[in-house]
Amino acid sequence: DADVTQTPRNRITKTGKRIMLECSQTKGHDRMYWYRQDPGLGLRLIYYSFDVKDINKGEISDGYSVSRQAQAKFSLSLESAIPNQTALYFCATSGTVSNQPQHFGDGTRLSIL
């Protein structure tokens, strides 16, 4: 089983809909991250969380919200989806020691029509 699991793997929806992407991990890591990947732009940070009570905005948080339901679960919501939020979304985790690598899930491909 994967250490970092993202659901759904693919989603097609319409403009204006509310969408939730979920991430769960079995690595026991405290730190979790949401990134988005667009062709030609690379991976960009949306939100990150160092523990259940600590949520921080990343580079491109506008239009997104997150919830850290437990140490192992971190969800990303699009309250009212728009077409330019069409992208690949990745969840990642890392330990609390500085400089530890991040470990990624296999992503959610989201298309907003």
Next chain:
Amino acid sequence: EDQVTQSPEALRLQEGESSSLNCSYTVSGLRGLFWYRQDPGKGPEFLFTLYSAGEEKEKERLKATLTKKESFLHITAPKPEDSATYLCAVQAPQAGTALIFGKGTTLSVSS
């Protein structure tokens, strides 16, 4: 502004033809530079972490090196299974342990 630039964007090699990928960075107080491999439809897979200038890490046909301004990923005698997108990222102190990624180099190795 912290930045990471990778070159070339794409690289085509024949099997056995060695080459290098470049990652140049500008960041205040580098905490770590990371190399990842990404296959189509998959998330980035961790390869190496480099912490200080002069450091080198090796894994099979890959060797990563670090200077004060850039990192190289050397690929020796590549095989078709080395075909992937290689991502470089740096850790930015102002974002905790979050990473700033380059746009990647897509490597294609033909037999």
